[in-house]
Amino acid sequence: MAERSKYNTKHSDRILKYLEGLSGVHITASDVCDHFRDQGETIGQSTVYRQLERLVDEGVLNKYNIDSNSPACFEYTGHGSHSDGEVCFHCKCEKCGRVIHLHCDEIKELKDHMMAEHHFMLDPVRTVYYGICEECITGNT
Amino acid sequence: MAERSKYNTKHSDRILKYLEGLSGVHITASDVCDHFRDQGETIGQSTVYRQLERLVDEGVLNKYNIDSNSPACFEYTGHGSHSDGEVCFHCKCEKCGRVIHLHCDEIKELKDHMMAEHHFMLDPVRTVYYGICEECITGNT
DNA sequence: TTGCGTGCAAAGGTTTTGCATGGCA
């Protein structure tokens, strides 16, 4: 997790502010572009991609990939996201494609187990959990 | 999980045979193309993609996405892969990019918990677990 | 004979990159 970057520009501030206000919501790079374009304040897509990447490196943003064919998702977490407290994670339904946000402490046990037995420091927030959602199990849409 | 498809062609057999011999190894669509091209038996990439998709639907193949920018990975599992027995799953190191194969029964408990508490039928095989691998934690490369 | 499988080429979409310009420190 890198330090804060060298330069603070107008755009980097704008993007960060925008994302802070979207805590718990996941958006894509093009969502960010669209948002600023709608505001009449166009930001180049390369800039958006570069800023998002930077924020991910800084640990402010969580990045995860739902599908290889859908764009990467970003979510603001702030710097305190890697505590052992309650975390929000993402379940992707393989059937309907829905992405579900869950709060669950149970995951901590898996994390501890992975660390103790497999020496792997699981990052539950970054991980996307695949499976079948309730609606698709019961047959309701 | 769909039934065996209607037609068995030479290519579909070849691809399946090839994948059977790679149990436990993960490969990409272009790996498959390359393999057959090296054998002097070129198979169109569309065919490879379509066959792989079919095998995933049939439950013979497991598909998972490491990164949004790297190609999708496939792994032969056979039809018996969805039992509650020991499963093989994948951990991706966020630092060095390594993908680690793990065998772990502990994951079953998370699966049970997700089902009981969150009504989500977790598919541990499809899921890619993000984190930091042992070598990167200790600083060895 | 019917209709699925195949191959080629082209399109689609996301993300990265090269390069000249602009802005922060």
Next chain:
DNA sequence: TGCCATGCAAAACCTTTGCACGCAA
């Protein structure tokens, strides 16, 4: 002033799609 950030356009990349032809049943 020096270096980083930006924007545009183009490239790279993986994957899907359209269409005509071939092949399995």
